[in-house]
Amino acid sequence: MSDENKTPEDQPSGVTPETEAAASSPETAEAEAVDPTEVLKSENADLKDRALRTMAEMENLRRRTEKEVRDARQYAVSGFARDMLTVSDNLRRALEALPEDDRKNADAGVAALIDGVEMIERDLLNQLEKNGVKKLDPEGQKFDPNFHQAMFEVPNTEVPNNTVVQVMQAGYVIGERVLRPAMVGVSKGGPKEVPQPHSEGNGDAGQTVDKSA
Numbered sequence: 501m502s503d504e505n506k507t508p509e510d511q512p513s514g515v516t517p518e519t520e521a522a523a524s525s526p527e528t529a530e531a532e533a534v535d536p537t538e539v540l541k542s543e544n545a546d547l548k549d550r551a552l553r554t555m556a557e558m559e560n561l562r563r564r565t566e567k568e569v570r571d572a573r574q575y576a577v578s579g580f581a582r583d584m585l586t587v588s589d590n591l592r593r594a595l596e597a598l599p600e601d602d603r604k605n606a607d608a609g610v611a612a613l614i615d616g617v618e619m620i621e622r623d624l625l626n627q628l629e630k631n632g633v634k635k636l637d638p639e640g641q642k643f644d645p646n647f648h649q650a651m652f653e654v655p656n657t658e659v660p661n662n663t664v665v666q667v668m669q670a671g672y673v674i675g676e677r678v679l680r681p682a683m684v685g686v687s688k689g690g691p692k693e694v695p696q697p698h699s700e701g702n703g704d705a706g707q708t709v710d711k712s713a
Contacts, residue, residue, distance in 0.1 A: 574632055574675045581633050582679055584624060585672060591621040628672075636671035636682045638664045647671060649681040653688040663687045 595617060603614060625635065638648055643662040654665050664684045671682025 575677065577631050577633075578674055578677070578679060581628055581631065581672075581674060584628060585680060588621060588624050588628075589669070591617055591624070595621070631674075633672055633674050633679060636673065637667075638671070638682050638684060639667050640664065643684070643686045647673070647678060647681055648684045650686050651683050652685045654685050655689045656687040657690050659687050659690050661687060661690045661692050663690070 595614065598614065603611075606614065629635075636647055638644075641664050642660070643650060643664055648664060648671065651668055656663075656665060659665065663686060664682075665687045666685035667682055668685065669683040672679040
């Protein structure tokens with residue numbers, strides 16, 4: 501009897517064209533071989549990595565925001581402080597314009613006026629210092645272009661070369677930023693300063709100064 505004449509009862513039990521196709525499909529066999537536990541582990545590791553990256557980015561953002569807020573508070577008065585330095589300079593010039601003999605021989609009214617101007621100058625500088633503005637006093641120090649502006653050279657063989665020997669105009673800093681460099685005269689002709697060894701990781705004092713104030 502040929503296969504064409506076989507009845508359904510004569511066919512092998514459980515074998516249909518659909519099951520034969522499924523058994524012969526490699527994709528189906530591969531899908532059945534994937535372990536669901538491994539899939540979950542992989543997804544969990546990926547989610548954990550994303551979470552850690554997000555947390556790191558948020559922490560960096562928080563630190564940057566805190567620094568920006570802190571700088572905004574500290575340097576918000578930079579422009580106003582610079583204008584007030586002009587007022588302080590004018591007060592100092594007014595006091596220095598009066599000869600020393602006239603100050604000593606001044607009557608009570610003029611003496612009181614001089615004392616009042618000096619008091620205003622001191623109070624102005626004190627208020628600036630309360631807001632983070634500090635005066636530079638570089639005389640006798642090594643010239644530093646980050647803080648000082650050289651106006652002229654003074655021949656002097658008694659001090660190391662490039663030493664600040666005269667201050668023409670005081671300088672000021674606000675926080676870590678230079679508000680106004682000091683105008684100075686520097687020595688010339690003296691012995692060269694022996695460079696001091698720096699410990700690893702420390703640079704010159706002026707290398708970290710922010711001049712954007």
